[in-house]
Amino acid sequence: xxxxxxxxxxxxxxxxxxxxxxxxxxxxxxxxxxxxxxxxxxxxxxxxxxxxxxxxxxxxxxxxxxxxxxxxxxxxxxxxxxxxxxxxxxxxxxxxxxxxxxxxxxxxxxxxxxxxxxxxxxxxxxxxxxxxxxxxxxxxxxxxxxxxxxxxxxxxxxxxxxxxxxxxxxxxxxxxxxxxxxxxxxxxxxxxxxxxxxxxxxxxxxxxxxxxxxxxxxxxxxxxxxxxxxxxxxxxxxxxxxxxxxxxxxxxxxxxxxxxxxxxxxxxxxxxxxxxxxxxxxxxxxxxxxxxxxxxxxxxxxxxxxxxxxxxxxxxxxxxxxxxxxxxxxxxxxxxxxxxxxxxxxxxxxxxxxxxxxxxxxxxxxxxxxxxxxxxxxxxxxxxxxxxxxxxxxxxxxxxxxxxxxxxxxxxxxxxxxxxxxxxxxxxxxxxxxxxx
Numbered sequence: 515x516x517x518x519x520x521x522x523x524x525x526x527x528x529x530x531x532x533x534x535x536x537x538x539x540x541x542x543x544x545x546x547x548x549x550x551x552x553x554x555x556x557x558x559x560x561x562x563x564x565x566x567x568x569x570x571x572x573x574x575x576x577x578x579x580x581x582x583x584x585x586x587x588x589x590x591x592x593x594x595x596x597x598x599x600x601x602x603x604x605x606x607x608x609x610x611x612x613x614x615x616x617x618x619x620x621x622x623x624x625x626x627x628x629x630x631x632x633x634x635x636x637x638x639x640x641x642x643x644x645x646x647x648x649x650x651x652x653x654x655x656x657x658x659x660x661x662x663x664x665x666x667x668x669x670x671x672x673x674x675x676x677x678x679x680x681x682x683x684x685x686x687x688x689x690x691x692x693x694x695x696x697x698x699x700x701x702x703x704x705x706x707x708x709x710x711x712x713x714x715x716x717x718x719x720x721x722x723x724x725x726x727x728x729x730x731x732x733x734x735x736x737x738x739x740x741x742x743x744x745x746x747x748x749x750x751x752x753x754x755x756x757x758x759x760x761x762x763x764x765x766x767x768x769x770x771x772x773x774x775x776x777x778x779x780x781x782x783x784x785x786x787x788x789x790x791x792x793x794x795x796x797x798x799x800x801x802x803x804x805x806x807x808x809x810x811x812x813x814x815x816x817x818x819x820x821x822x823x824x825x826x827x828x829x830x831x832x833x834x835x836x837x838x839x840x841x842x843x844x845x846x847x848x849x850x851x852x853x854x855x856x857x858x859x860x861x862x863x864x865x866x867x868x869x870x871x872x873x874x875x876x877x878x879x880x881x882x883x884x885x886x887x888x889x890x891x892x893x894x895x896x897x898x899x900x901x902x903x904x905x906x907x908x909x910x911x912x913x914x915x916x917x918x919x920x921x922x923x924x925x926x927x928x929x930x931x932x933x934x935x936x937x938x939x940x941x942x943x944x945x946x947x948x949x950x951x
Contacts, residue, residue: 517595520547520569520588522635523608542575543602547588547595555586561597562587578602584635600635605833606816607826612686613638613676613817615796617659625650627662630674630796634816638685639677640796646670649797656698656756656813656838664797666702666809673798673807676713678790685819686713686722686794689786692765692821693722695733696830698838700756701726702809709799710759710808711817713791720789721800724761726751726808731771733761737784744769744781755911756813758834764821774840775831813838846913849874849904853896857921864902864918865893872908882915896920898929 523544545553553569554562557578562585569576569586578584582602588595599619606614614634621629626648629641642648649672655661664672678685686693695711707727714721714736721736729749735742744761750773751759763769763783770780796815799806814837816830834840849868868874874890875883880901890904899921906913 517551517588517590517593518548519595519598519637520545520551520553520586521637522584522586522598522600523575542571543578543584543600544571544573544575545569545586548590551588551590551595553586553588555584557582557584559583559585561585564589564594596637598635598637599631599633601633605836606830607818607822608635610691610819611816612636612819613640613815615640615812615815617655617661617813620651620660620662622651623648627651627674630662636685640674641677642672642674647672649674652811655811656700656840659813659838661700661811661813663811664808666704666708666807668804668807671798671802671804671807673802674796676794676796678792678794686791686817687819688788689722689763689791689819690765690788691819692763693735693786694760694762694816694818694820694822694827694830695724696758696760696816696834697724698756698758698813698815698834698840699726700811701751701753703753704728704809706805707732708808709795709797709806710810710812711796711815712798712800713794714800715789715791716793717800720787720791722763722786722791723799724759725799725806726759726810729753731759731761731773731778733763733769733771733783735763735769735783735786737787740784742783744771744779744783746771746773746778748778750778756811756838756840758831758838758840760827760831762821762827766821772827772831775828775835846872846906846908846911848914849890849906849916851902851904851916851918852893853918853920855917855919858896861895861897861922861927862920863893864896866890866904866916868904868906868913869908872906872913874904874906876905877903885912896922898922898927899924900929 547553554566556562556566584600586598611634615630619631632638649662649664652661652663707725709725712723723734725732729751730746732745760772769783771778797808849866852865875887876890877883878900883905902918904916
């Protein structure tokens, strides 16, 4: 018989009465497992074995230094469980944190994402076993962090399935105290609501979801089949740009949506029930409808099984803003082309200036460059009439496109004929007079 992985949790400092000192230097971490199981743990980043430290903290927990990675394993009747990982971080409230996905814990096969290790301590399984539906990883997407890229397609749509945790810690069951969802995202444009996160009992029953719709955001809260939602109407979501997006249901029939830590809208919604919600997806809606798959990049996500207070929500927003510098990564300077639009008397070398941390992409046929275009690495030679376009990407943010149109005498400097595939013929006239020695 398999042994369930242990559950890890940090105490709530106000309710258990620990001194404020611990909130800044160390945490009490509790560990729970199947009855009769022994829990082994490490704090140095290595996987535990039966030779590691045995947990003996009971319901109070053991003190762990802040910003420490804790790994734990349960062993029962000689059968070891999978390893549960969590990070002690005082910047993030831990009470009822149900799911925590960070970019360092994306699991890949090649460029495809097969899973995403949850570090909330609840051993929630986030995975996608079908290659056609796997998101892809984008390296160095935002301030050096990688991201999961969802295609938002109607066929071969990419999404991740969130499997309910073991009986140690049920996932998003009792939401009578609300729910809070935080994410760092860069959405693609869309003309309909696309579900970034969706969790329900079945179909729309007891649904809670966070979606984007073009430049707007939507939070759904259903009590049974009675639907309700809060929707932004001022277009605060910026397509193609990283931002923090969060929704908080306070457990008292009210919900709000924030973008980059600023409240955009609030409204009355249904209260959420205490029930199992086994249908949970990231990047897809509750029915996996072909028109509702989310498109864009996701860097980090935190989901709480309660409504965070204003100060707690602000601390999570500050943590994400400080980590990813979202507020300062909203624009990348347009590259500067050294030779402006004009008529050239002869072939010319053209240089392009851009921020030192940026990658610059160029095209010569008048089309707008993309991250799939040629990378600029040295001055380019303009030998005939053409349109040079350049675009830079820094910290995952694209700049505007710079353009220079060059005209040269086509008689002297003809453009290559794309239809002519014959081999280049070069006839050399050798000298008929000997060269003096």
